[in-house]
Amino acid sequence: MGVDMFAFKEWLRAEALAAGFARVGFASCEPFAAAPLEAWFEAGGARHLPYLDQETMLDPQKLWPQAKTALVGFFPYARPEAVPGAAPDSLKLSRYLWGPDYHAILKPRLAKLLASAQERLPELEGRVCVDTAPLMERPLAVRAGLGWQGKHTLLITGKGGSYGFLGVLLLSEELPPDAPFPTDQCGSCTRCLEACPSGALSPFRLDPNRCLTTYTIETEAEPPPEVATAIRDSRWAAGCDACQEVCPWNRAPLWGDPELWGQPNRLHREPAETLHLGSAQWRVRTRRTALRRVRDRHWRRTVDLILGPSDPTPDA
Numbered sequence: 001m002g003v004d005m006f007a008f009k010e011w012l013r014a015e016a017l018a019a020g021f022a023r024v025g026f027a028s029c030e031p032f033a034a035a036p037l038e039a040w041f042e043a044g045g046a047r048h049l050p051y052l053d054q055e056t057m058l059d060p061q062k063l064w065p066q067a068k069t070a071l072v073g074f075f076p077y078a079r080p081e082a083v084p085g086a087a088p089d090s091l092k093l094s095r096y097l098w099g100p101d102y103h104a105i106l107k108p109r110l111a112k113l114l115a116s117a118q119e120r121l122p123e124l125e126g127r128v129c130v131d132t133a134p135l136m137e138r139p140l141a142v143r144a145g146l147g148w149q150g151k152h153t154l155l156i157t158g159k160g161g162s163y164g165f166l167g168v169l170l171l172s173e174e175l176p177p178d179a180p181f182p183t184d185q186c187g188s189c190t191r192c193l194e195a196c197p198s199g200a201l202s203p204f205r206l207d208p209n210r211c212l213t214t215y216t217i218e219t220e221a222e223p224p225p226e227v228a229t230a231i232r233d234s235r236w237a238a239g240c241d242a243c244q245e246v247c248p249w250n251r252a253p254l255w256g257d258p259e260l261w262g263q264p265n266r267l268h269r270e271p272a273e274t275l276h277l278g279s280a281q282w283r284v285r286t287r288r289t290a291l292r293r294v295r296d297r298h299w300r301r302t303v304d305l306i307l308g309p310s311d312p313t314p315d316a
Ligand code: SF4
Pocket: 152, 195, 196, 197, 198, 199, 200, 201, 206, 210, 211, 212, 213, 239, 240, 241, 242, 243, 244
């Protein structure tokens, strides 16, 4: 007797929820409409993101030909007590950088989910994608019914807010898809556009060449003068949450569970003047954290930009 794919899908959803994902949906792996992404590439959106591949992003089956269904999960990471810049003289680090390396948390959970699913359906194949594959996770999440992309382009899960990682498990079987999220719920709100320190946002469009995150995380390229000024004035030293902080949908978001998500990094709470860290200190302080992807010299350059140049604290 064949497997009931509706029942199998609901079993998978329950397992993913038990693994810490707060929202879980299923989408087909059909290609996406090409025009918006093409326009974004043509406008130079990927100038500092050379690893992005337009053709693969548009079609999940170019990434993995067996892909038929995407399980998409939203994993909350923010905590009520973790407020960037709240500690005296501290620098601001994006909330997703407060905990351990999320790849090391999400990937094993999705891999375990796949292994359990294969026990029930041995012919099933799968591929885990957490942020590093050329996959459009946010449009997939909308297609899977998790929420909409706000005017700041991030996924908003309604009252659950936007502070969450997206993890995707591509599956080789066709499972009945969930209903896509019907339409955006931003209405006439423009708070994120007004709050962006560097003017990187227009409705539903983000210019990465003006976004603080690009120059504090993604690239060591020199920021344009107006972006450098925005980094200095806003004190966002790694990532930026300004557009999410003002969003009304984040008034009472889903909070990340420290049991699932590890302990916070003390770099968030220490006075900025102590954070001109040398290479060895940076390696120790960022071990197994999401901040490790920022090179120590990149971090020091950003701290210098905010505080003015200074010699690194001698390595202990
Ligand atoms: S992350 Fe910061 S700089 Fe980037 S779009 Fe949002 S508010 Fe603007």
